Amino acid sequence: MxxxxxxxxxxxxxxxxxxxxEETSKHCIQVLRMKTxxxxxxxxxxGALFKARILSEDKKKAVALIEEELLLPRHLKKISIAVSxxxxxxxxxxxxxxxxxxxxxxxxxxxxxxxxHTRFRIDRMKQIxxxxxxxxxxxxxxxxREPAPFKEVLVSTAYGLRLVAHCEDDARNSxxxxxxxSDAQILIGPEGDFTPHEIKTAMNHHYLPVTLGxxxxxxxxxxxxxxxxxxxK
Numbered sequence: 001m002x003x004x005x006x007x008x009x010x011x012x013x014x015x016x017x018x019x020x021x022e023e024t025s026k027h028c029i030q031v032l033r034m035k036t037x038x039x040x041x042x043x044x045x046x047g048a049l050f051k052a053r054i055l056s057e058d059k060k061k062a063v064a065l066i067e068e069e070l071l072l073p074r075h076l077k078k079i080s081i082a083v084s085x086x087x088x089x090x091x092x093x094x095x096x097x098x099x100x101x102x103x104x105x106x107x108x109x110x111x112x113x114x115x116x117h118t119r120f121r122i123d124r125m126k127q128i129x130x131x132x133x134x135x136x137x138x139x140x141x142x143x144x145r146e147p148a149p150f151k152e153v154l155v156s157t158a159y160g161l162r163l164v165a166h167c168e169d170d171a172r173n174s175x176x177x178x179x180x181x182s183d184a185q186i187l188i189g190p191e192g193d194f195t196p197h198e199i200k201t202a203m204n205h206h207y208l209p210v211t212l213g214x215x216x217x218x219x220x221x222x223x224x225x226x227x228x229x230x231x232x233k
Contacts, residue, residue, distance in 0.1 A: 003051070004032060004040045005137065007130045011044045011066075017055065018042075018064050025062040028054065040064065045133065045141030047072050072139050078183040079230045080106040082153050083223045084190035087116040093128050095220035100132035100142055102227045106185075109147040114192045120147050150187075150198055154205040159185035163210045164202040165226060167193045172211040175229040184230055186210070188223045 006024045020028065024042075028034045034054055042050040042064070048071055052064035081104050086092045092109075099107060107129075109120055126144055133141050161184035166172070187194070187202060194202070203209060212225050 002137075004028065004034070005134050006040060006042050007045060007134060007141075008042045009044055011042055011048070011050060016066055018052065018066055020062045020064055022060050026059050029057050029059040029062055039067075042066075043133075043139040045130070045139065047074060047139055049139045074140050075103045075105070075231065077181070077231060077233070078105045078159075079227065080104070080108065080157075080159060080183075080185035081188065081223055081227055082108040082110050082148075082185060083188040084110045084112045084115045084219055085117050085120060085147060086219055087191065089117065089119070089121075091218070091220045093125065095223045096125055096128045096144075097132040098224045099227050100129050100138075101136040102224070103138070103140075103231050104142050104227050105140075106143045106145070108145040108153055110153065110187065110189075111147050111149045112190050113150070113195045113198060114190045116190065118147065122146065151201065153187070154202060154207070157185055157205075159183050161185070162202075162205070162207040163187065163226075164194070164199060164207040165189070165210050165212050165222060166199050167216055168196065168199060170199075170209060172209045175210050175212070175226070175233065178208075178210075178233065181233070186226045186230065188219060188226060190219055
């Protein structure tokens with residue numbers, strides 16, 4: 001039977017007693033009705049997996065004994081998806097969930113010329129990442145950046161392989177045909193795609209134009225396809 005799994009960002013790499021957060025305490029004691037002596041798993045979202053045992057049943061500040069610690073390496077490839085915010089926030093939230101499950105390292109909400117929606121509730125979005133990380137039994141939480149203007153992302157990136165996905169008829173490369181890489185960033189545009197000026201600007205900053213297939217994809221679908229292709233390349 002799989003042990004209950006929780007996120008505790010303040011948990012350091014050390015054994016001993018640890019007071020669970022109020023949220024975790026409530027879920028363990030009040031929702032799951034866990035008792036003293038029962039085991040659970042914890043992660044700090046930074047590669048550490050802890051096995052712990054309940055010592056006290058307080059629903060606001062339960063205490064657990066850390067018994068085992070395992071450090072798991074990050075995925076061999078570091079993948080950044082810079083994707084335009086969407087008019088329908090539920091679709092963007094769906095993308096965040098799936099990108100986390102796939103194993104993306106970084107997500108940057110993009111503000112492009114054709115971006116229609118700029119309201120961004122980062123606390124809610126981070127909680128979606130946490131839930132997806134726990135659901136998929138991972139111990140690395142993707143980095144979620146604040147929304148950034150398109151040009152700002154171009155000039156600040158440090159990724160070796162830089163890609164821009166677009167739907168124009170210009171010559172584009174297939175992701176499956178790219179040479180091997182250790183880190184990559186891909187830009188995904190809004191509904192209506194990037195403008196020709198944005199595509200040209202990206203290419204001037206050494207972004208390679210790529211295609212994600214023969215069909216025209218929704219922004220959130222394109223993000224998931226790109227994440228899948230790059231993580232598994």
